[in-house]
Amino acid sequence: MSWLTRTLKTGTGRKALAALSGLALVGFLVIHLIGNLQIFASSDALNEYAHALHDSWFIVLGDVGLLILFPLHIGLVLWLVLDNKKARGDVGYKKHASKQDRSLARVLASKTSLIGGLLLMAFVIVHIFDFRLAHDDLPMKGEFKDVKGAIIDTLSNPLHALLYMVGSVLVAWHLFHGVQAAFRSLGFDHPRWTPIIEKGGLGLAIVLAVGFVSIPLWILVR
Amino acid sequence: MSEATINLTLEVWRQDTAGSGGKFETFKLDGVSTSLSFLEMLDMLNEQLLEEGKRPITFEHDCREGICGSCGFMINGQAHGPERGTTVCQLHMRKFKSGQTLVLEPWRARAFPVMQDLMVDRRSFDVIQAAGGYNSTNVGNAPDANAVLVGREAATEAFDAATCIGCGACVAACKNASAQLFTSAKIGHLAMLPQGQPERYKRVVRMYDAMDEQGFGNCSWTQDCEAACPKEISVKWIAKAKKDFLKARTIVGV
Ligand code: HEM
Ligand code: FES
Numbered sequence: 020m021s022w023l024t025r026t027l028k029t030g031t032g033r034k035a036l037a038a039l040s041g042l043a044l045v046g047f048l049v050i051h052l053i054g055n056l057q058i059f060a061s062s063d064a065l066n067e068y069a070h071a072l073h074d075s076w077f078i079v080l081g082d083v084g085l086l087i088l089f090p091l092h093i094g095l096v097l098w099l100v101l102d103n104k105k106a107r108g109d110v111g112y113k114k115h116a117s118k119q120d121r122s123l124a125r126v127l128a129s130k131t132s133l134i135g136g137l138l139l140m141a142f143v144i145v146h147i148f149d150f151r152l153a154h155d156d157l158p159m160k161g162e163f164k165d166v167k168g169a170i171i172d173t174l175s176n177p178l179h180a181l182l183y184m185v186g187s188v189l190v191a192w193h194l195f196h197g198v199q200a201a202f203r204s205l206g207f208d209h210p211r212w213t214p215i216i217e218k219g220g221l222g223l224a225i226v227l228a229v230g231f232v233s234i235p236l237w238i239l240v241r
Numbered sequence: 242m243s244e245a246t247i248n249l250t251l252e253v254w255r256q257d258t259a260g261s262g263g264k265f266e267t268f269k270l271d272g273v274s275t276s277l278s279f280l281e282m283l284d285m286l287n288e289q290l291l292e293e294g295k296r297p298i299t300f301e302h303d304c305r306e307g308i309c310g311s312c313g314f315m316i317n318g319q320a321h322g323p324e325r326g327t328t329v330c331q332l333h334m335r336k337f338k339s340g341q342t343l344v345l346e347p348w349r350a351r352a353f354p355v356m357q358d359l360m361v362d363r364r365s366f367d368v369i370q371a372a373g374g375y376n377s378t379n380v381g382n383a384p385d386a387n388a389v390l391v392g393r394e395a396a397t398e399a400f401d402a403a404t405c406i407g408c409g410a411c412v413a414a415c416k417n418a419s420a421q422l423f424t425s426a427k428i429g430h431l432a433m434l435p436q437g438q439p440e441r442y443k444r445v446v447r448m449y450d451a452m453d454e455q456g457f458g459n460c461s462w463t464q465d466c467e468a469a470c471p472k473e474i475s476v477k478w479i480a481k482a483k484k485d486f487l488k489a490r491t492i493v494g495v
Contacts, residue, residue: 026490030459031449031483099459103417106458108351113252113265114318114344118325118414118468129463130416200462206484208477 030102031204037095038201040088045194045223047085052230058167059237065170066163073154073164093140100133128196135193142186149173171238180235187231191224198223245275247339251286253298254346259356265344275335279322280305280312282334299358307331307471310406313413314359315346320410320469328408328471348413352420352455365455366407366423372451373444374427376436389435399433402426404472414469417458422466424452425482426474432485442489449486 026032054072057065072078119126150169157164174180198220199213207213248271256263270286277285280302287297303311307328314329316322322332337343347355352365391399403426411422428445431437437444460479467476489495 022490022494026487029449029453029486031486032490034459035483035487103419103458103461106351106418106456107349108354108418110262110349110355112315112318112346112349114315114346115416116318117465118319118323119465120325120468121464126463126465129461132461196462203462203476203480204460204483206480206487208480208484213477213480 030099033095033099034204035206037092037099038204040092040095041197042201043084043088044092045198047081047088048190048194048227049223052227055234056230058170058234063160063163063165063167065167066160066165069154069166070163089143093136096133096136125196128192129200132193132196135189139186139189139193142182142189145182146186170234174235174238177239180239183235184232187235188228190231191228194227195221195224245335246272247275247334247337247341249273249282249337249339250342252342252344253358254355255298255358256347256355257357259354259362263355263358273334275333275337277334278305279316279329279332279334299356299360301360302330305330308406310408313348313408313410315344315348315413317344318346320348320414321408321471325468326471326473328406331471348409350409350412350418350457352418352457353409353412361409363407363409365457366409366420368455369420369424369448369451370407370427373440373447374431376431377440391434395433399430402430402433402474402478405470405474406472408471410469410471411466411474412457414465415458415460416463416465417461419460419466420452420455420457421460421479421482422470422474422476424448425478428482428485429478432481442485442493442495445482445485446489446495449482 027036054068055065057068117126150173153169154164154166157166157169159165160168174183199217202213202216207216248269251268251270252265253268254263255266268286270282270289273282273285280300283298283300290297300314301311303309305312307330310328312328312330313321316329316332321327321329322336324332324336345359347353347359348361348363350361353361353363356362405423405426407423409423412418412420415422428448431444432441460483462476464476467474
């Protein structure tokens with residue numbers, strides 16, 4: 020067996036790869052937000068950006084990367100989850116309570132990572148159908164495809180806008196736990212930096228939530 | 242001065258033998274002195290059961306001073322009960338109120354099969370320990386105290402990890418029944434000391450592999466283990482052991 024298969028046979032190895040794929044997805048999400056926020060520019064900046072993006076190798080990297088990273092991350096964590104469920108044994112607890120004095124939010128964020136992640140997956144699938152797969156058929160506006168118009172069209176439906184706000188909060192909630200967990204799963208621990216990573220993960224989650232929610236919200240109240 | 246007493250209702254998991262299945266049985270216990278320890282309260286109940294000709298409740302115990310790691314079960318879903326940094330043998334009845342109902346359950350984990358009532362088989366911990374939690378070279382008598390110099394910080398930290406008594410509360414409290422805290426504490430105290438270095442990477446791989454083979458779950462960083470640990474061992478040891486494990490597999494090549 021190679022070192023790689025031997026590593027991935029263990030829960031700790033799979034968890035480390037889940038953390039790496041998760042962090043790579045975080046990187047994607049940050050770039051995605053920066054791109055999307057151009058919707059607030061008064062001109063058709065977003066359309067031009069989308070055009071440049073789809074004209075470059077970056078879109079191929081993104082498509083292929085996400086097509087690998089998403090199934091990899093989800094597959095690995097579900098595999099871990101199955102092991103975890105089995106580990107409790109046939110008889111579970113009648114009562115199970117925590118003794119933690121950390122904030123309830125931090126504990127909950129960890130305990131809801133499976134259900135939150137699955138809801139997130141459902142949202143991502145809807146999202147890909149809404150925009151990525153619809154891209155090629157968009158009408159032109161001047162020189163470029165009218166991405167901005169399509170987004171405003173889709174999210175003018177209040178229910179659809181609400182779905183996107185919920186999706187944005189879900190991903191932020193997932194990363195509130197996920198960012199610090201990923202560093203720890205990769206074996207990183209430091210008396211000064213670990214608390215900074217915890218706060219940084221919270222900060223990133225807030226930025227992502229506010230940033231992504233702002234788009235459907237703006238479209239609704241415009 | 243009359244001693245304070247409380248009345249309790251206890252819902253206790255009763256199981257005759259390993260694999261036989263079991264069910265909860267309810268007991269009323271009146272006049273429990275608040276200065277009893279939790280195990281002494283169970284002794285009191287067991288005296289009554291014996292007088293009634295019933296089988297007493299089985300629970301593990303030895304030192305009754307919080308250092309051996311024999312005792313432990315869930316009290317209302319909390320490993321070793323509501324107080325932090327305490328084993329059930331050092332938990333006292335003054336922590337409870339009269340009229341309270343307490344649900345007592347054994348540790349639940351596939352790797353900790355119930356033997357009887359509140360007692361589980363923790364030999365899976367021995368298997369992990371035997372897989373590498375020692376130095377394999379016999380070097381004769383203990384060396385002079387200061388023959389091998391160890392820094393103050395390293396010594397204190399190593400001691401923090403070495404205070405693990407192997408009670409199993411971390412596994413019981415973890416939503417994944419993971420043994421990462423126990424295993425990483427055993428790996429960590431040796432990794433902090435010069436004597437642990439020659440076998441450092443072989444040790445972590447062997448102990449981690451044994452941990453997986455015994456059927457424990459993975460770490461989700463919920464940190465319930467640290468909160469349940471009677472010795473308050475930090476989850477930082479898990480990250481440290483993971484680092485050694487990943488390094489052993491990817492760089493060192495063990
Ligand atoms: C869309 C479907 C997704 C599902 C079903 C999912 C599921 C999960 C689950 C269950 C965990 C925790 C594993 C455990 O507790 O052992 C986890 C961790 C994590 N997820 Fe996701 N996730 C998804 C998407 C994402 C996305 C989009 C990102 C990043 C933008 C992400 C980043 C992370 C990170 C960084 C971790 C921490 C890894 C660790 O604990 O070491 N996930 N995910
Ligand atoms: S009986 Fe020894 S620690 Fe409780």
